[in-house]
Amino acid sequence: MHGIDWIILIGSMLFIVVYGVWKTRGQSNVQDFLKGNDSNWFTVGLSVMATQASAITFLSTPGQAFHDGMGFVQFYFGLPIAMVVICLVFIPLYHKLNVYTAYEFLESRFDLKTRTLTASLFLIQRGLSAGITIFAPSIILSAVLGWDLTWLNIIIGALVIIYTVSGGTKAVNVTQKQQMSIMMGGMAVAFVILVYSLPDGITFSNALEIAGASGKMDILDFSFDFDNRYTIWSGIIGGTFLSLSYFGTDQSQVQRYLSGKSVKQSQMGMIMNGFLKVPMQFFILLVGVMVFVFYQFNPSPLNFNPVAQKSIENSTYFEQYSELENENSKNFEAKKDLIFNYTTAEKSEKETLKKAIISSENKDKELREEARQIISQANPVVETNDKDYVFIHFILNHLPKGVIGLLLAMALCAAMSSTSSELNALATTTTMDLYRRNKPNQADIHYLKASKWFTLLWGVLAILFACVANLFDNLIQLVNIIGSIFYGNVLGIFLLAFFFRFVRGNSVFIAAIITQIIVIIGWKFDWMPYLWLNLFGCALVILIAVLIDLMKGGNEKSPNIEEIGK
Amino acid sequence: MNNKKNKDQKASPLGSLGGAWRESYTWVLLANAGYILVFYILMKIFS
Numbered sequence: 001m002h003g004i005d006w007i008i009l010i011g012s013m014l015f016i017v018v019y020g021v022w023k024t025r026g027q028s029n030v031q032d033f034l035k036g037n038d039s040n041w042f043t044v045g046l047s048v049m050a051t052q053a054s055a056i057t058f059l060s061t062p063g064q065a066f067h068d069g070m071g072f073v074q075f076y077f078g079l080p081i082a083m084v085v086i087c088l089v090f091i092p093l094y095h096k097l098n099v100y101t102a103y104e105f106l107e108s109r110f111d112l113k114t115r116t117l118t119a120s121l122f123l124i125q126r127g128l129s130a131g132i133t134i135f136a137p138s139i140i141l142s143a144v145l146g147w148d149l150t151w152l153n154i155i156i157g158a159l160v161i162i163y164t165v166s167g168g169t170k171a172v173n174v175t176q177k178q179q180m181s182i183m184m185g186g187m188a189v190a191f192v193i194l195v196y197s198l199p200d201g202i203t204f205s206n207a208l209e210i211a212g213a214s215g216k217m218d219i220l221d222f223s224f225d226f227d228n229r230y231t232i233w234s235g236i237i238g239g240t241f242l243s244l245s246y247f248g249t250d251q252s253q254v255q256r257y258l259s260g261k262s263v264k265q266s267q268m269g270m271i272m273n274g275f276l277k278v279p280m281q282f283f284i285l286l287v288g289v290m291v292f293v294f295y296q297f298n299p300s301p302l303n304f305n306p307v308a309q310k311s312i313e314n315s316t317y318f319e320q321y322s323e324l325e326n327e328n329s330k331n332f333e334a335k336k337d338l339i340f341n342y343t344t345a346e347k348s349e350k351e352t353l354k355k356a357i358i359s360s361e362n363k364d365k366e367l368r369e370e371a372r373q374i375i376s377q378a379n380p381v382v383e384t385n386d387k388d389y390v391f392i393h394f395i396l397n398h399l400p401k402g403v404i405g406l407l408l409a410m411a412l413c414a415a416m417s418s419t420s421s422e423l424n425a426l427a428t429t430t431t432m433d434l435y436r437r438n439k440p441n442q443a444d445i446h447y448l449k450a451s452k453w454f455t456l457l458w459g460v461l462a463i464l465f466a467c468v469a470n471l472f473d474n475l476i477q478l479v480n481i482i483g484s485i486f487y488g489n490v491l492g493i494f495l496l497a498f499f500f501r502f503v504r505g506n507s508v509f510i511a512a513i514i515t516q517i518i519v520i521i522g523w524k525f526d527w528m529p530y531l532w533l534n535l536f537g538c539a540l541v542i543l544i545a546v547l548i549d550l551m552k553g554g555n556e557k558s559p560n561i562e563e564i565g566k
Numbered sequence: 567m568n569n570k571k572n573k574d575q576k577a578s579p580l581g582s583l584g585g586a587w588r589e590s591y592t593w594v595l596l597a598n599a600g601y602i603l604v605f606y607i608l609m610k611i612f613s
Contacts, residue, residue: 073605077598080594080595080598081595209612211612212612217613219613220605271591274597278598282605
């Protein structure tokens, strides 16, 4: 890395930490520290978006598009629907109850044990996710700089801890504005450079044609194939449930819109997210597709993971791998010629050339698969799935000085923005749902200090988890899988609270425990694609709770939500 | 309850919002449908 890259990278990080601490100095009460309560809709919207967009979003998603095309965007089609439901149902109620956490509401509606159980489920799944959020950029920097992974986890985690412990919710919100600017600016710069890197005579439209001929522009899948992870149906139905769970019941998001200065400001922030999220994800995937097109004209390694490449160089499989690389080079040259011909061909010839390109693309996939197998033989513990390394390989090898620093800052900003929201939410839930509930009637300053200590504690735990986390399949999917295991159950509990007036706390508590066990078994034995676990868990907890309540045959009604607000 | 900042939300906990709000919700859903339509057209052109 060049000196200018270091200046941009370190400068951005230090600026954000110092700005976050300075801008929120002198907070003296727990309300300011944990709630904020003075953000306008634009800050709320940006904060919600920055919280969801982690380093995984910016590094892994382009790699996903590179290998599997644009289909992943379907995952987000349910999000705008969920935004409308949250604006109409969740936000008004949370504001009216003046709660710190989403789980506080459950004690009013059901009982303490249901609140504690739901808060605990959140702490488990979000605590694990916080570790992964730190782990993702650490891998990148360790691959780039050869630094120790453990030390990188500690440095990234420590930077976030400094301003989140110091300024709480306000520090999270103010820093996310700067972070979001760097993130989107970085992606825009990468996109422009990719477009200008196309060979002479190849336009942006040609680039999309090339991507299409290689199967990367199959954006929508209308099939009812239950095994297919991303279809328009799983996106709209499963995505709506996942988004409802995430934005409606996950404290890391609830806390963002509770910081709005009024109901309307919170709602407008969420509507902004509903408008912008799908195009934003489309754009990030499009960058990945453009990276794919770029590598149709420029040679690429058989495996993008530098550690995997290195294990081959030092092994007895080196010659076998070199033969594969030679074959890959020949295939690359042949495919490049086909692509040039395809872009200038008459319509009648295009179909034949397209078939040849698909055949060449399949050959490319076969070679990469063979390479993965050889790498596994040479080093069984190395990660051969290189999706997370595609975009960073492009950044490091093909971007000019200065831009590399900007894009590394983008990845770190994304990690920091998500982690800070997570630590802030974990600390708030621990303080308000567990600590204060069991140690009431203390002075405000006592809870303020406790909140800061819990932020620090969760930060340290996240760093520890990051240090032991291992990649499997794909980082972005790992986070979504963890979410899907817990979210459906939690959402079901909230839906029972909102819409099933006759169901009481005991029934919900028992149903939630049974459901969580069944969902974990279902995931372990692969009963369904993970996205459907949201719907399954949600439906199951509602069904079991209603059945238990009917079997008990009690007539007393729980308080409804109108009564709770009084 | 701290309602001083929530003047626009008094009637119901489900949030009885004005007509303008319903319109913006409709626009979000229409925009989503629009995105899907645009993606469908892009897929048909380039795939």
